[in-house]
Amino acid sequence: MQIYLPIADLPVNIFLVLGMGLAVGFISGMFGIGGGFLMTPLLIFIGISPAVSVASVSSHIAASSFTGAINYWRKGALDIGLAMMLLSAGIVGTATGVWLFTYLRTVDQLDLMIGLSYVTLLTAVGAMMIYESVRAEIRTRKGMPATLRRPGSHTWLHGLPFKLRFKRSKIYVSAIPVWAIGFIIGFVGAIMGIGGGFLLVPMLIYFLRVPTATVIGTSMVLTLVTMASATVMHAATNHLVDAVLALILMVGGVIGAQFGARTGQKMRGERLRLLLGLLVFAVGLRFAYELVVKPDDLFSLRHVGTE
Amino acid sequence: MRRLALTLALILLAGGLEPAAAERLVVSLSNHRVAVTSSFVGEDLVLFGTIEPDSAKTALRPPYNLVVTVTGPRQTLRTRRKERVLGIWVNVDSREFVRVPSYLAVLSNRAVGEIAHPDVLRRLQVGLDNYLLPQRIGPDIADTVSNDPFRAAFVRLENQNGLYRQSGTAVTFLTPTVFRVAIPVPANVATGNYAIDVKLFADGAMVARTNTALEVIKAGFEQYVADAAREYGLRYGLVTSLMALLIGWFGSVVFRRD
DSSP states (O other): OEEEETTTTEEEEHHHHHHHHHHHHHHHHHHTSOOHHHHHHHHHHTTOOHHHHHHHHHHHHHHHHHHHHHHHHHHTOOOHHHHHHHHHHHHHHHHHHHHHHHHHHHTTOHHHHHHHHHHHHHHHHHHHHHHHHHHHHHHHHTTSOSSOOOTTOOOGGGGSSSEEEETTTTEEEEHHHHHHHHHHHHHHHHHHTOOOHHHHHHHHHHHHOOOHHHHHHHHHHHHHHHHHHHHHHHHHHTOOOOHHHHHHHHHHHHHHHHHHHHHHHTSOHHHHHHHHHHHHHHHHHHHHHHHHSOOSOSEEEEEEEEO | OHHHHHHHHHHHHHHHHHHHHHEEEEEEESOSEEEEOTTOOOEEEEEEEEEEESSTTOOOOOOOEEEEEEEOOEEEEEEEEEEEETTEEEEEEEEEEEEEESOEEEEESSOGGGTSOHHHHHHTTOSTTTSOOOEEETTEEEOOOTTOHHHHHHHHHHHHTTSEEEESSSEEEEETTEEEEEEEEOTTOOSEEEEEEEEEEETTEEEEEEEEEEEEEEOHHHHHHHHHHHHOHHHHHHHHHHHHHHHHHHHHHHTOOO
Protein backbone atom coordinates (compact mmCIF):
# COMPACT_ATOMS: atom_id res chain seq x y z
CA MET A 1 0.00 0.00 0.00
CA GLN A 2 1.49 3.27 -1.13
CA ILE A 3 1.14 6.44 0.87
CA TYR A 4 2.11 9.90 -0.33
CA LEU A 5 4.49 11.81 1.96
CA PRO A 6 3.51 15.48 1.88
CA ILE A 7 6.92 17.01 2.69
CA ALA A 8 9.23 14.44 1.15
CA ASP A 9 6.94 14.74 -1.90
CA LEU A 10 7.01 11.12 -2.93
CA PRO A 11 4.95 7.99 -2.37
CA VAL A 12 6.38 5.20 -0.23
CA ASN A 13 5.16 1.77 0.73
CA ILE A 14 3.61 2.17 4.18
CA PHE A 15 4.52 -1.39 5.22
CA LEU A 16 8.15 -0.94 4.18
CA VAL A 17 8.48 2.18 6.35
CA LEU A 18 6.58 0.54 9.21
CA GLY A 19 8.89 -2.48 8.92
CA MET A 20 11.94 -0.23 9.05
CA GLY A 21 10.51 1.42 12.16
CA LEU A 22 9.98 -2.01 13.76
CA ALA A 23 13.47 -3.26 12.89
CA VAL A 24 15.26 -0.14 14.09
CA GLY A 25 12.99 -0.01 17.14
CA PHE A 26 13.96 -3.59 17.97
CA ILE A 27 17.66 -2.71 17.81
CA SER A 28 17.17 0.49 19.78
CA GLY A 29 15.26 -1.34 22.51
CA MET A 30 17.89 -4.07 22.63
CA PHE A 31 20.83 -1.70 23.08
CA GLY A 32 19.08 1.20 24.78
CA ILE A 33 19.84 3.66 22.00
CA GLY A 34 17.68 5.86 19.80
CA GLY A 35 18.66 4.16 16.56
CA GLY A 36 18.83 7.33 14.51
CA PHE A 37 22.21 6.35 13.06
CA LEU A 38 20.45 3.38 11.43
CA MET A 39 17.16 5.04 10.54
CA THR A 40 18.54 8.09 8.73
CA PRO A 41 20.70 6.04 6.30
CA LEU A 42 17.77 3.67 5.67
CA LEU A 43 15.48 6.55 4.74
CA ILE A 44 18.13 8.03 2.44
CA PHE A 45 18.44 4.59 0.89
CA ILE A 46 14.72 4.40 -0.02
CA GLY A 47 14.96 7.73 -1.81
CA ILE A 48 14.04 10.35 0.77
CA SER A 49 16.40 13.32 0.60
CA PRO A 50 19.07 13.40 3.34
CA ALA A 51 17.76 16.72 4.62
CA VAL A 52 14.16 15.50 5.07
CA SER A 53 15.44 12.22 6.57
CA VAL A 54 17.57 13.94 9.20
CA ALA A 55 14.78 16.35 10.14
CA SER A 56 12.01 13.72 10.32
CA VAL A 57 14.04 11.11 12.18
CA SER A 58 14.56 13.53 15.06
CA SER A 59 10.86 13.33 15.96
CA HIS A 60 10.93 9.54 15.66
CA ILE A 61 13.82 9.39 18.15
CA ALA A 62 11.98 11.75 20.48
CA ALA A 63 9.08 9.26 20.59
CA SER A 64 11.16 6.14 21.25
CA SER A 65 13.36 7.85 23.85
CA PHE A 66 10.27 9.13 25.66
CA THR A 67 8.99 5.55 26.00
CA GLY A 68 12.41 4.51 27.31
CA ALA A 69 12.69 7.46 29.66
CA ILE A 70 9.28 6.70 31.23
CA ASN A 71 10.32 3.09 31.84
CA TYR A 72 13.57 4.16 33.52
CA TRP A 73 11.73 6.84 35.49
CA ARG A 74 9.47 4.18 37.00
CA LYS A 75 12.55 2.16 38.02
CA GLY A 76 14.13 5.26 39.53
CA ALA A 77 17.12 4.85 37.22
CA LEU A 78 17.14 8.50 36.17
CA ASP A 79 19.44 11.31 37.27
CA ILE A 80 17.33 14.40 36.63
CA GLY A 81 19.98 16.80 37.94
CA LEU A 82 22.65 15.49 35.59
CA ALA A 83 20.16 15.36 32.70
CA MET A 84 19.22 19.03 33.26
CA MET A 85 22.88 20.11 33.30
CA LEU A 86 23.55 18.20 30.06
CA LEU A 87 20.40 19.68 28.58
CA SER A 88 21.24 23.31 29.22
CA ALA A 89 24.24 22.84 26.93
CA GLY A 90 22.47 20.36 24.66
CA ILE A 91 19.91 22.92 23.52
CA VAL A 92 22.67 25.36 22.59
CA GLY A 93 24.40 22.56 20.70
CA THR A 94 21.21 21.70 18.84
CA ALA A 95 20.59 25.32 17.84
CA THR A 96 24.18 25.60 16.57
CA GLY A 97 23.75 22.32 14.72
CA VAL A 98 20.50 23.40 13.03
CA TRP A 99 22.12 26.70 12.05
CA LEU A 100 25.12 24.91 10.48
CA PHE A 101 22.74 22.44 8.80
CA THR A 102 20.90 25.34 7.14
CA TYR A 103 24.15 27.00 6.11
CA LEU A 104 25.66 23.82 4.63
CA ARG A 105 22.48 23.23 2.66
CA THR A 106 22.81 26.58 0.96
CA VAL A 107 26.42 25.92 -0.04
CA ASP A 108 25.66 22.38 -1.33
CA GLN A 109 27.88 20.63 1.19
CA LEU A 110 25.23 19.20 3.52
CA ASP A 111 25.30 15.68 2.10
CA LEU A 112 29.09 15.61 2.31
CA MET A 113 29.05 16.85 5.90
CA ILE A 114 26.45 14.24 6.89
CA GLY A 115 28.53 11.53 5.19
CA LEU A 116 31.81 12.64 6.76
CA SER A 117 30.35 12.94 10.26
CA TYR A 118 28.90 9.46 9.97
CA VAL A 119 32.20 7.96 8.83
CA THR A 120 34.34 9.62 11.48
CA LEU A 121 32.01 9.15 14.42
CA LEU A 122 30.70 5.69 13.66
CA THR A 123 33.99 4.03 12.74
CA ALA A 124 35.77 5.61 15.73
CA VAL A 125 33.06 4.81 18.29
CA GLY A 126 32.41 1.38 16.76
CA ALA A 127 36.10 0.46 16.85
CA MET A 128 36.38 1.65 20.47
CA MET A 129 33.37 -0.41 21.54
CA ILE A 130 34.65 -3.52 19.77
CA TYR A 131 38.06 -3.12 21.38
CA GLU A 132 36.61 -2.58 24.87
CA SER A 133 34.21 -5.50 24.72
CA VAL A 134 36.73 -7.92 23.23
CA ARG A 135 39.15 -7.02 26.03
CA ALA A 136 36.41 -7.57 28.60
CA GLU A 137 35.55 -10.88 26.97
CA ILE A 138 39.19 -12.02 27.17
CA ARG A 139 39.36 -11.00 30.82
CA THR A 140 36.26 -13.08 31.60
CA ARG A 141 37.79 -16.08 29.85
CA LYS A 142 40.85 -15.73 32.07
CA GLY A 143 38.56 -15.76 35.08
CA MET A 144 38.92 -12.11 36.02
CA PRO A 145 35.99 -9.75 36.62
CA ALA A 146 34.55 -8.53 33.33
CA THR A 147 34.76 -4.84 34.08
CA LEU A 148 37.54 -3.18 35.94
CA ARG A 149 35.97 -1.20 38.72
CA ARG A 150 38.09 1.78 39.44
CA PRO A 151 36.42 3.41 42.41
CA GLY A 152 37.74 6.87 43.08
CA SER A 153 40.02 6.81 40.10
CA HIS A 154 40.38 10.36 38.85
CA THR A 155 41.33 11.81 35.51
CA TRP A 156 42.35 15.40 34.77
CA LEU A 157 38.66 16.12 34.15
CA HIS A 158 38.06 15.84 37.84
CA GLY A 159 40.51 18.62 38.55
CA LEU A 160 38.44 21.27 36.74
CA PRO A 161 36.56 23.98 38.66
CA PHE A 162 32.77 24.55 39.13
CA LYS A 163 32.27 21.23 40.80
CA LEU A 164 28.78 19.86 41.21
CA ARG A 165 27.44 16.87 43.10
CA PHE A 166 24.92 14.59 41.40
CA LYS A 167 23.28 12.58 44.15
CA ARG A 168 21.51 9.91 42.15
CA SER A 169 24.61 9.01 40.14
CA LYS A 170 26.90 9.42 43.16
CA ILE A 171 29.41 11.54 41.26
CA TYR A 172 31.13 14.85 42.04
CA VAL A 173 32.39 16.46 38.84
CA SER A 174 33.11 19.81 37.23
CA ALA A 175 30.33 21.40 35.21
CA ILE A 176 32.69 22.04 32.27
CA PRO A 177 32.94 18.48 30.88
CA VAL A 178 29.22 18.03 31.52
CA TRP A 179 28.41 21.09 29.42
CA ALA A 180 30.93 20.09 26.75
CA ILE A 181 29.35 16.63 26.40
CA GLY A 182 25.83 18.10 26.29
CA PHE A 183 26.84 20.57 23.60
CA ILE A 184 28.55 17.94 21.42
CA ILE A 185 25.55 15.60 21.61
CA GLY A 186 23.06 18.35 20.77
CA PHE A 187 25.26 19.54 17.91
CA VAL A 188 25.94 16.21 16.19
CA GLY A 189 22.34 15.17 16.79
CA ALA A 190 20.98 18.09 14.81
CA ILE A 191 23.43 17.63 11.95
CA MET A 192 23.34 13.86 11.67
CA GLY A 193 19.75 13.14 12.64
CA ILE A 194 20.83 10.95 15.53
CA GLY A 195 19.91 11.08 19.18
CA GLY A 196 23.50 10.42 20.06
CA GLY A 197 22.70 7.74 22.64
CA PHE A 198 25.47 5.50 21.35
CA LEU A 199 27.90 8.40 21.83
CA LEU A 200 26.52 9.78 25.06
CA VAL A 201 26.45 6.53 27.04
CA PRO A 202 30.17 5.76 26.55
CA MET A 203 31.07 9.42 27.17
CA LEU A 204 29.17 9.48 30.45
CA ILE A 205 30.74 6.21 31.53
CA TYR A 206 34.33 6.93 30.52
CA PHE A 207 34.61 10.66 31.20
CA LEU A 208 32.22 11.30 34.05
CA ARG A 209 32.20 7.79 35.57
CA VAL A 210 28.41 7.76 35.74
CA PRO A 211 27.35 4.34 37.08
CA THR A 212 25.62 1.96 34.65
CA ALA A 213 22.45 2.03 36.76
CA THR A 214 21.55 5.62 35.83
CA VAL A 215 23.44 6.12 32.59
CA ILE A 216 20.90 4.87 30.03
CA GLY A 217 17.88 6.52 31.64
CA THR A 218 19.72 9.83 31.90
CA SER A 219 20.94 9.60 28.32
CA MET A 220 17.36 9.00 27.20
CA VAL A 221 16.10 12.17 28.85
CA LEU A 222 18.79 14.15 27.08
CA THR A 223 18.03 12.45 23.77
CA LEU A 224 14.33 13.15 24.23
CA VAL A 225 14.73 16.86 24.81
CA THR A 226 17.43 17.49 22.20
CA MET A 227 15.49 15.57 19.55
CA ALA A 228 12.15 17.20 20.39
CA SER A 229 13.77 20.63 20.15
CA ALA A 230 15.61 19.63 16.97
CA THR A 231 12.21 18.71 15.49
CA VAL A 232 10.79 22.12 16.36
CA MET A 233 13.86 23.98 15.08
CA HIS A 234 14.10 21.98 11.84
CA ALA A 235 10.39 22.57 11.26
CA ALA A 236 10.65 26.28 11.96
CA THR A 237 13.78 27.02 9.92
CA ASN A 238 13.96 24.46 7.12
CA HIS A 239 10.32 23.23 6.87
CA LEU A 240 11.64 19.71 6.31
CA VAL A 241 9.91 17.62 8.97
CA ASP A 242 7.53 15.15 7.35
CA ALA A 243 4.91 14.44 10.00
CA VAL A 244 3.33 11.56 8.08
CA LEU A 245 6.68 9.81 7.66
CA ALA A 246 7.53 10.49 11.30
CA LEU A 247 4.21 9.08 12.50
CA ILE A 248 4.68 5.76 10.67
CA LEU A 249 8.24 5.47 11.97
CA MET A 250 7.18 6.26 15.53
CA VAL A 251 4.47 3.63 15.63
CA GLY A 252 6.85 0.98 14.27
CA GLY A 253 9.68 2.14 16.51
CA VAL A 254 7.72 2.14 19.75
CA ILE A 255 6.41 -1.39 19.15
CA GLY A 256 9.77 -2.76 17.99
CA ALA A 257 11.56 -1.27 21.00
CA GLN A 258 9.46 -3.32 23.42
CA PHE A 259 10.47 -6.61 21.83
CA GLY A 260 14.07 -5.48 21.48
CA ALA A 261 14.26 -4.63 25.17
CA ARG A 262 13.13 -8.17 26.09
CA THR A 263 15.79 -9.74 23.85
CA GLY A 264 18.44 -7.38 25.16
CA GLN A 265 17.77 -8.27 28.80
CA LYS A 266 18.59 -11.91 28.08
CA MET A 267 22.10 -11.05 26.86
CA ARG A 268 25.29 -10.28 28.75
CA GLY A 269 26.42 -6.66 28.76
CA GLU A 270 29.76 -7.30 27.07
CA ARG A 271 28.24 -9.41 24.34
CA LEU A 272 25.64 -6.70 23.76
CA ARG A 273 28.32 -4.00 23.54
CA LEU A 274 30.34 -6.06 21.07
CA LEU A 275 27.30 -6.51 18.83
CA LEU A 276 26.44 -2.82 18.98
CA GLY A 277 30.08 -1.96 18.29
CA LEU A 278 30.10 -4.15 15.19
CA LEU A 279 26.83 -2.62 13.99
CA VAL A 280 28.02 0.95 14.49
CA PHE A 281 31.33 0.17 12.80
CA ALA A 282 29.62 -1.48 9.81
CA VAL A 283 27.35 1.51 9.22
CA GLY A 284 30.41 3.77 9.41
CA LEU A 285 32.23 1.67 6.79
CA ARG A 286 29.18 1.77 4.54
CA PHE A 287 29.33 5.57 4.56
CA ALA A 288 33.09 5.56 3.98
CA TYR A 289 32.58 3.32 0.97
CA GLU A 290 30.08 5.78 -0.50
CA LEU A 291 32.43 8.73 -0.08
CA VAL A 292 35.47 7.00 -1.54
CA VAL A 293 34.00 5.00 -4.41
CA LYS A 294 33.24 6.94 -7.56
CA PRO A 295 29.51 7.71 -7.61
CA ASP A 296 27.37 6.40 -10.48
CA ASP A 297 26.42 9.93 -11.33
CA LEU A 298 28.74 12.85 -10.74
CA PHE A 299 25.86 15.28 -11.10
CA SER A 300 23.01 15.85 -8.69
CA LEU A 301 20.09 18.26 -8.39
CA ARG A 302 18.85 20.42 -5.56
CA HIS A 303 15.76 22.59 -5.39
CA VAL A 304 16.53 26.22 -4.72
CA GLY A 305 13.07 27.69 -4.93
CA THR A 306 9.58 27.30 -6.30
CA GLU A 307 7.52 30.02 -7.82
CA MET B 1 11.87 51.97 -52.78
CA ARG B 2 8.27 52.50 -51.65
CA ARG B 3 7.02 49.92 -54.08
CA LEU B 4 9.53 47.42 -52.70
CA ALA B 5 8.37 48.00 -49.14
CA LEU B 6 4.77 47.60 -50.20
CA THR B 7 5.46 44.32 -51.97
CA LEU B 8 7.39 43.10 -48.92
CA ALA B 9 4.52 43.98 -46.62
CA LEU B 10 2.08 42.20 -48.92
CA ILE B 11 4.24 39.08 -48.97
CA LEU B 12 4.55 39.12 -45.18
CA LEU B 13 0.82 39.62 -44.79
CA ALA B 14 0.06 36.80 -47.18
CA GLY B 15 2.63 34.58 -45.45
CA GLY B 16 1.18 35.35 -42.03
CA LEU B 17 -2.42 34.74 -43.05
CA GLU B 18 -1.94 31.63 -45.07
CA PRO B 19 -1.46 29.00 -42.32
CA ALA B 20 -4.15 30.48 -40.04
CA ALA B 21 -6.61 30.34 -42.86
CA ALA B 22 -6.16 26.63 -43.41
CA GLU B 23 -6.41 24.54 -40.21
CA ARG B 24 -7.86 24.82 -36.78
CA LEU B 25 -7.17 22.61 -33.76
CA VAL B 26 -9.92 21.56 -31.40
CA VAL B 27 -8.67 19.79 -28.24
CA SER B 28 -10.25 18.44 -25.10
CA LEU B 29 -8.48 17.20 -21.98
CA SER B 30 -9.86 14.24 -20.04
CA ASN B 31 -9.33 15.98 -16.73
CA HIS B 32 -8.29 19.55 -15.99
CA ARG B 33 -7.56 18.96 -12.36
CA VAL B 34 -5.27 16.31 -10.88
CA ALA B 35 -5.62 15.88 -7.11
CA VAL B 36 -2.63 14.59 -5.19
CA THR B 37 -4.06 12.58 -2.31
CA SER B 38 -2.45 10.18 0.14
CA SER B 39 -2.82 7.33 -2.32
CA PHE B 40 -1.54 9.27 -5.35
CA VAL B 41 0.90 7.19 -7.42
CA GLY B 42 0.69 9.11 -10.67
CA GLU B 43 -1.95 9.39 -13.32
CA ASP B 44 -2.24 9.36 -17.10
CA LEU B 45 -4.27 12.11 -18.69
CA VAL B 46 -5.63 11.90 -22.19
CA LEU B 47 -5.93 14.80 -24.59
CA PHE B 48 -8.23 14.28 -27.58
CA GLY B 49 -8.31 16.55 -30.56
CA THR B 50 -9.25 17.01 -34.18
CA ILE B 51 -7.82 18.99 -37.04
CA GLU B 52 -10.54 20.94 -38.80
CA PRO B 53 -10.57 23.14 -41.86
CA ASP B 54 -10.80 26.75 -40.83
CA SER B 55 -13.54 27.47 -43.36
CA ALA B 56 -15.64 25.17 -45.50
CA LYS B 57 -13.69 26.00 -48.64
CA THR B 58 -10.18 25.24 -47.44
CA ALA B 59 -8.88 21.76 -47.93
CA LEU B 60 -6.89 19.76 -45.41
CA ARG B 61 -3.43 18.58 -46.37
CA PRO B 62 -2.42 15.49 -44.47
CA PRO B 63 -0.16 13.91 -43.35
CA TYR B 64 0.07 16.05 -40.23
CA ASN B 65 2.55 15.92 -37.38
CA LEU B 66 1.67 16.99 -33.88
CA VAL B 67 3.90 18.11 -31.01
CA VAL B 68 2.44 18.67 -27.55
CA THR B 69 4.62 20.45 -24.98
CA VAL B 70 3.49 20.27 -21.36
CA THR B 71 5.24 22.57 -18.89
CA GLY B 72 4.81 22.53 -15.13
CA PRO B 73 5.17 25.38 -12.63
CA ARG B 74 8.51 27.17 -12.74
CA GLN B 75 11.20 26.48 -10.20
CA THR B 76 14.87 27.13 -9.70
CA LEU B 77 17.22 24.19 -9.36
CA ARG B 78 20.91 23.77 -8.89
CA THR B 79 22.91 21.11 -10.70
CA ARG B 80 26.01 20.13 -8.82
CA ARG B 81 29.06 18.28 -10.04
CA LYS B 82 31.22 16.06 -7.87
CA GLU B 83 34.94 15.71 -8.15
CA ARG B 84 37.50 13.74 -6.19
CA VAL B 85 39.16 15.89 -3.55
CA LEU B 86 41.65 14.25 -1.18
CA GLY B 87 40.25 10.82 -1.99
CA ILE B 88 36.60 11.60 -1.39
CA TRP B 89 33.88 12.78 -3.74
CA VAL B 90 32.81 16.35 -3.10
CA ASN B 91 30.48 18.81 -4.87
CA VAL B 92 32.94 21.23 -6.40
CA ASP B 93 30.96 23.07 -9.03
CA SER B 94 27.33 24.01 -9.53
CA ARG B 95 25.11 25.81 -12.00
CA GLU B 96 21.72 27.30 -11.23
CA PHE B 97 18.83 26.74 -13.63
CA VAL B 98 16.60 29.74 -13.15
CA ARG B 99 12.83 29.53 -13.43
CA VAL B 100 12.78 26.36 -15.50
CA PRO B 101 9.69 24.12 -15.74
CA SER B 102 9.45 21.58 -12.92
CA TYR B 103 7.84 19.29 -15.48
CA LEU B 104 8.51 19.26 -19.20
CA ALA B 105 7.07 16.72 -21.60
CA VAL B 106 7.51 16.86 -25.35
CA LEU B 107 5.02 14.43 -26.85
CA SER B 108 4.74 13.81 -30.57
CA ASN B 109 3.58 11.24 -33.13
CA ARG B 110 7.11 10.69 -34.43
CA ALA B 111 10.64 11.68 -33.49
CA VAL B 112 10.74 15.47 -33.20
CA GLY B 113 13.80 15.67 -35.46
CA GLU B 114 11.83 14.20 -38.38
CA ILE B 115 8.98 16.71 -38.13
CA ALA B 116 10.67 19.92 -39.18
CA HIS B 117 14.00 21.51 -39.99
CA PRO B 118 16.29 21.97 -36.95
CA ASP B 119 16.11 25.76 -37.38
CA VAL B 120 12.32 25.71 -37.21
CA LEU B 121 12.37 23.46 -34.14
CA ARG B 122 14.87 25.74 -32.42
CA ARG B 123 12.83 28.86 -33.15
CA LEU B 124 9.64 27.24 -31.82
CA GLN B 125 11.45 25.63 -28.87
CA VAL B 126 10.27 22.16 -29.84
CA GLY B 127 12.05 19.24 -28.14
CA LEU B 128 14.03 18.99 -24.92
CA ASP B 129 17.20 20.08 -26.72
CA ASN B 130 15.52 23.23 -28.01
CA TYR B 131 13.50 24.28 -25.00
CA LEU B 132 15.00 27.32 -23.29
CA LEU B 133 16.53 26.40 -19.94
CA PRO B 134 18.10 29.60 -18.61
CA GLN B 135 21.15 29.17 -16.41
CA ARG B 136 22.86 31.65 -14.16
CA ILE B 137 26.38 31.90 -15.52
CA GLY B 138 28.28 34.47 -13.51
CA PRO B 139 26.21 37.65 -13.62
CA ASP B 140 24.28 36.60 -16.75
CA ILE B 141 21.27 34.39 -17.26
CA ALA B 142 21.36 32.50 -20.53
CA ASP B 143 20.75 29.13 -22.08
CA THR B 144 23.68 27.12 -23.39
CA VAL B 145 24.13 24.71 -26.24
CA SER B 146 22.25 21.47 -25.67
CA ASN B 147 25.40 19.43 -25.16
CA ASP B 148 26.78 21.66 -22.40
CA PRO B 149 27.73 19.21 -19.57
CA PHE B 150 25.56 20.90 -16.94
CA ARG B 151 22.54 21.25 -19.22
CA ALA B 152 22.86 17.66 -20.41
CA ALA B 153 23.21 16.41 -16.82
CA PHE B 154 20.23 18.50 -15.72
CA VAL B 155 17.99 17.10 -18.45
CA ARG B 156 19.25 13.57 -17.84
CA LEU B 157 18.61 13.76 -14.07
CA GLU B 158 15.15 15.24 -14.56
CA ASN B 159 14.51 12.49 -17.09
CA GLN B 160 15.51 9.88 -14.49
CA ASN B 161 13.09 11.52 -12.07
CA GLY B 162 10.40 11.10 -14.72
CA LEU B 163 9.84 14.85 -14.88
CA TYR B 164 11.45 15.68 -18.21
CA ARG B 165 10.49 13.41 -21.05
CA GLN B 166 10.35 13.30 -24.79
CA SER B 167 8.33 10.66 -26.60
CA GLY B 168 7.79 10.14 -30.29
CA THR B 169 4.97 7.68 -29.67
CA ALA B 170 2.75 9.49 -27.15
CA VAL B 171 0.59 11.02 -29.89
CA THR B 172 -1.57 8.61 -31.87
CA PHE B 173 -3.51 9.59 -34.97
CA LEU B 174 -6.80 7.67 -34.87
CA THR B 175 -7.73 8.98 -38.31
CA PRO B 176 -5.57 11.36 -40.38
CA THR B 177 -7.26 14.26 -38.54
CA VAL B 178 -8.25 12.87 -35.11
CA PHE B 179 -5.55 12.37 -32.51
CA ARG B 180 -5.09 11.20 -28.97
CA VAL B 181 -2.24 12.26 -26.65
CA ALA B 182 -1.25 10.37 -23.49
CA ILE B 183 0.09 12.82 -20.90
CA PRO B 184 1.85 11.05 -18.03
CA VAL B 185 1.61 12.77 -14.64
CA PRO B 186 4.13 11.02 -12.36
CA ALA B 187 3.70 10.84 -8.58
CA ASN B 188 6.48 13.33 -7.88
CA VAL B 189 5.09 16.27 -9.88
CA ALA B 190 5.00 19.72 -8.33
CA THR B 191 1.63 21.25 -7.57
CA GLY B 192 0.50 24.23 -9.59
CA ASN B 193 -0.57 25.19 -13.07
CA TYR B 194 0.54 23.26 -16.13
CA ALA B 195 0.45 24.70 -19.63
CA ILE B 196 -0.26 22.43 -22.59
CA ASP B 197 0.91 23.79 -25.91
CA VAL B 198 -0.27 21.94 -29.04
CA LYS B 199 1.53 22.59 -32.32
CA LEU B 200 0.46 21.19 -35.67
CA PHE B 201 2.99 20.71 -38.45
CA ALA B 202 2.50 20.01 -42.13
CA ASP B 203 5.33 19.79 -44.62
CA GLY B 204 7.87 20.82 -42.01
CA ALA B 205 6.12 24.07 -41.04
CA MET B 206 3.81 24.93 -38.18
CA VAL B 207 0.29 25.40 -39.51
CA ALA B 208 -1.80 25.69 -36.37
CA ARG B 209 -1.35 26.10 -32.65
CA THR B 210 -3.58 26.03 -29.62
CA ASN B 211 -3.20 25.65 -25.89
CA THR B 212 -4.99 24.43 -22.84
CA ALA B 213 -4.09 23.98 -19.19
CA LEU B 214 -4.30 21.66 -16.27
CA GLU B 215 -3.88 22.08 -12.57
CA VAL B 216 -2.22 19.76 -10.08
CA ILE B 217 -3.35 20.33 -6.51
CA LYS B 218 -2.65 18.63 -3.23
CA ALA B 219 -5.95 17.59 -1.74
CA GLY B 220 -7.26 16.84 1.70
CA PHE B 221 -4.81 15.89 4.41
CA GLU B 222 -1.69 16.17 2.22
CA GLN B 223 -2.56 19.74 1.35
CA TYR B 224 -3.16 20.54 4.99
CA VAL B 225 0.14 19.07 6.20
CA ALA B 226 2.21 20.66 3.44
CA ASP B 227 0.62 24.07 4.00
CA ALA B 228 1.06 23.87 7.75
CA ALA B 229 4.73 22.95 7.40
CA ARG B 230 5.40 25.87 5.10
CA GLU B 231 3.24 28.56 6.68
CA TYR B 232 3.37 27.76 10.37
CA GLY B 233 6.77 26.06 10.75
CA LEU B 234 7.10 26.62 14.47
CA ARG B 235 3.60 25.48 15.39
CA TYR B 236 3.93 22.52 13.03
CA GLY B 237 7.18 21.51 14.76
CA LEU B 238 5.58 21.81 18.19
CA VAL B 239 2.62 19.68 17.14
CA THR B 240 4.95 17.03 15.64
CA SER B 241 6.97 16.97 18.86
CA LEU B 242 3.80 16.62 20.92
CA MET B 243 2.70 13.78 18.67
CA ALA B 244 6.06 12.09 19.32
CA LEU B 245 5.60 12.44 23.09
CA LEU B 246 2.06 11.14 22.90
CA ILE B 247 3.05 8.06 20.92
CA GLY B 248 6.04 7.46 23.18
CA TRP B 249 3.85 7.71 26.26
CA PHE B 250 1.21 5.52 24.66
CA GLY B 251 3.85 2.87 23.91
CA SER B 252 5.03 2.81 27.51
CA VAL B 253 1.43 2.45 28.79
CA VAL B 254 0.38 -0.25 26.34
CA PHE B 255 3.46 -2.38 26.91
CA ARG B 256 3.75 -1.78 30.64
CA ARG B 257 4.73 -4.97 32.37
CA ASP B 258 4.78 -4.03 36.03
